[in-house]
Amino acid sequence: MSANKLRKLEGSVSSNSSASTASKTHNTFYAEPCFKLVGVSVLSPSENVGSITLSSILSSGDLEEMVQINYMVDIEYLINQLPQSKRHSLRTTIVHGLRDESAKNIRTVALLYRNIKVVPVSMPITYGTHHTKAMLLFFTDGTMRVVIHTANIIEREWCNKSQGVYMTPILPRKRNDSSSCEFETDLINYFKSYSNNTMREYGERLKNYDFSSVKAVLIASVPGYHTKDSLLKWGHMRLRTVLGNRVTIPSSCQNDSTVICQFSSIGSLGTKESWLKDEFFYSLSCSKNEKQSRDPDLKLIFPTVENVRDSLEGWSAGESLPFTHANYTKQKNYMIKYLCKWKAFDNGRERAMPHIKTYTRLRANSPSELSHESNAEVAWFLLTSSNLSKAAWGSLQKKGIQLMIRNYELGVLFYPELFQMDESIPVHLLNATLKNLKPSLPSFIVSESSTNSSKKRKRIDEESCQIVPIRIPYDLPLTLYDSKKDDCWTWDIPRKEIDWLGRSYLS
Template identity: 30%
Template sequence: MHVDKQKDTRPVFRLTEIISPKEDIEFAIVSAFCWNFAWMYQMFDHKTAVIAVDHNPRGEASIKAILPNWIRTTPFLRGGFGCMHMKFMLLFYKTGRLRIVVSTANLIEYDWRDIENTVWVQDIPKLPSPVAADPKQENFASAMVRVLHGVNVAPALANLLSNDHPNLPLQRIEHLRTHWDWSKVKAALVPSIAGKHEGWPKVILSGHTCLMKSLQDMGGKTPPDKELVLECQGSSVGNYSTQWLNEFYCSARGVSAQTWLDEKKARRAKLPFPPIRILFPTARYVRESVLGEAGGGTMFCRRNQWAGKNFPRELFHQMKSKRGRVLMHSKMVLGTFRDKRGGLDRHARSAARSDSEDEDDAGADSGEKDKRLVGWVYVGSHNFTPSAWGTLSGSAFNPTLNITNYELGVVLPLHSQEEIDRVACWERPPEKYVSGRDEPWIQSESAAFVEEG
């Protein structure tokens, strides 16, 4: 409601339009980090069975009936550290179709009314009859099955089925793979499952190494004659080191973790920063936004981070919404390819079709193989932080990925400069912070958030 009407010319989703028509929804699995349950209860028909995936500050796995036909479930967090940060919905309609929603917004009024968020939605038709699923095949549906098991949905589903809702359209989580037609889905699902993931192939099923595998599968590996440039936009700043930034960049190029782990640790720790632009609002931008400093309550950076000796301050860029002076809670990573000599990628300018298919197109959908990608975009709950994307250790023979949070997003291929410009929700190119003038918004230093004694 705070956007500039002259700039806000593109269609937007309302939550009531996504959860619609509510009387036709038979069952829903809905996840968020922050909830207003009373508000969300009104979004659904009161007869609809709902599993609400939530964060438990103590990190305990639990299920509990909280409203008529509603069960709240929380997943386990090691030592109570981290958070269940996923934001998604599975809406099962009485007609059989399934609506998948992957979002950056929490389920509170503020996120849908006062700040900008991004949502990916696709409807999945039900198959006329179930089909067998290859247990070794990895795709969108198999990733979603792992996600639902990871965030403790299985016991909540069993509870509903054994009590008042024996005829739910989803009888077992695994039926997602066998009862719905996922053939039209072009996005790849990229989850982070909190915990320690050891060995192959476990490390490529979660976190930034899952992003790497998804890019390989869709033909999004950085071509050998190109350089990848990342624009990483979010609402929370991480503890960045040159080692972690290069680790993430390696995966974002579609290069195997084996290559990264084969490098000596001493060399990894001394690499220069890769071509990454970290987008985060400046203190000045927040003050001049529509809601002013009081609207900066969902943007997080700490002074000790910014002032750190080796913190990559030179990578920070302005985060300005295309829709005016509204603050953004979206979380995106935009990867674009440019010529290594520094010029603009001619493929991005013209969206020209590739004359031949090289090894980097391997794994791409047959209908897309003849169209060379100019980049890709991730959107979801992941902020650009090690806690969200994970940290690699171990060896190329036996790697380990440690992840603190539960996160979920999708990655999509981009085929033209027009697509790049359309999907990015910020003004491009982003302006680099000016040293001595620009500093990030630090909530704890604002009078709007000083706790009264």
């Protein structure tokens, strides 16, 4: 395939379907994955390069209608992020998971706006949460866009936290002969899983749009007791199925790789690691070429007490990092060996506490003398609303024939095969940083024609390849907890120490 044709095809992967984002450097082509970090308000422009804000998302086209699907929504903050001309006229539907007094408050505020409709979500299983974070943006020219992200619609989560956003390309209306694609079908099925008519009606509307340009796979959770045909549709069993049937672990990762789970909350996982290791990690270890690959290592990233104290928000950042001291005490004996602290200098997010949730399998590179080399090749990468909990991912019951999920969750999975345009041109997902937004292949990556020896090689410039840069939010290599001085953050015990803002913490 010619470079011009590949460049043209890659244009469909960009966040603007009419413009090509692929470029060529020494036979290397770059494609846009449509995943961005959210800008941090106190950082300099140089530290927010390539990031996005809520106002820029809502100004990406001439909006005709907006649907916000979330857990928490501050209506006044949301309206203030819209262009001035749209604030009191844009048809807006808010689907939320608030309860009790918070639900009453959002209804009261909505009465002040004739253009806003508020729809609460009823949860069929106790202790469940409507945790999905997504938007449907309909434009006046008849197109639309789907946004899947990690932030509640409240000010503090779009200002000083580490967050992530995935935006589909602009989606045109279907032509009469257009067929459906998997992303469309999965998204519609997710909308139809709700009991309220509003979500079901929007699910029907999605059938009118062409999703063929989307280069991602939907990974969703829906509350219920899932058996038979639905057992593999949701939660970690859905991820297990996709990884096992479609994802080939690249040669560089087959002998040495790590599954990294990064999240902002930890649930009750039990006193033994049977769910974490034998069920959840097993799902994340699956691949098409599992027999040719060594088992990956497991690492968990969650902030330490020191991370929270020294963060941009000080102790108050810990209010968005729910993990009870009781659960940590029960789980510490097996979790501690996997725990890594939050370090994010490479993308300027060291002091911006994570509300983003990412799960990935990769091989980290040793520091290279060549600054343009990526420090990791990524086998797959998942951006999601799901934290590390059984409620979010599901727990197998009845000897593995039933999956019980409590929450609504939504995420998108990326892997190299999704971006493949030509079988003769290999695709690599590589970690990108502020200083290296267009990384080149790490030295450890072997040629496609080589054996799985993990031997180092020099960069072969004459080999054509396509690179998809992924802004992994944390630093690589990871930094394990220091057992002598690092304490895992738990949010329900007081902290007498003073943070940099001069405050102590009352749980």
